[in-house]
Amino acid sequence: MTGEELKQNRKKLNLSQEELGKKLGLSKNTIYNYENGGVIPKSKLPVLINFFKQNTLTVSDTQGQLSEKDALKVIETIYLHEEELMKYENFAIWVASKRAEEKNETLKKLLKNKLEGH
Template sequence: MNGSDLKVLRKKLGLSQEELGELVGLSKNTIYNYENSGVVPKSKIPIFKKIFKENNVDSNSELRSISEKEALDVIEKILLHEKELMKYENFYLWVKSLRTDERNKTLKEVLKNRLDNLD
């Protein structure tokens, strides 16, 4: 489990960072740091898994990785609609405003969220 996984599972439970922190005896800032640094200490993972299991959120099913083919299929679908998407001025300006590294990170996050919602 990494910080991104923790964030997804926390949101599945409908909890704020503060609420999750209270459940496991940590501060809101600690939860924020775990989620944003991407690192959850190994000693804390069993605690989080227990909370998710008790609340019927299967942490194992949420942590699947996608195959290269699945990722390429999603990218292909986006590219097929590129011209249509670029008609929306705000979308075009938003894409242009991002630095390349931010654009890549954002695209990866959007793709991951989209694939998580396909299940």
């Protein structure tokens, strides 16, 4: 992984250098240095690669749909982080929806927007 790849992966997850650093136990300056031509130590490469593999959703190339594995990852993330997610207006609206159909449509729209980069 190069510094440019690190930067691209970080941006795909909408993380700042500081946020990524906190998640990895590194400083913002360390992430900045890696992204701007600094040498990424071999000992840090597996940590970086595993982090991005675990936090990146892949879309099936054939049908443009989430794989079952990724769909389960989304559900698990929602379940594990529900309290934190309730801070976000769109999530709170979805949870407050009275009809299951509305909840499903709202969630589909939010996931579609996320996958399309909106």
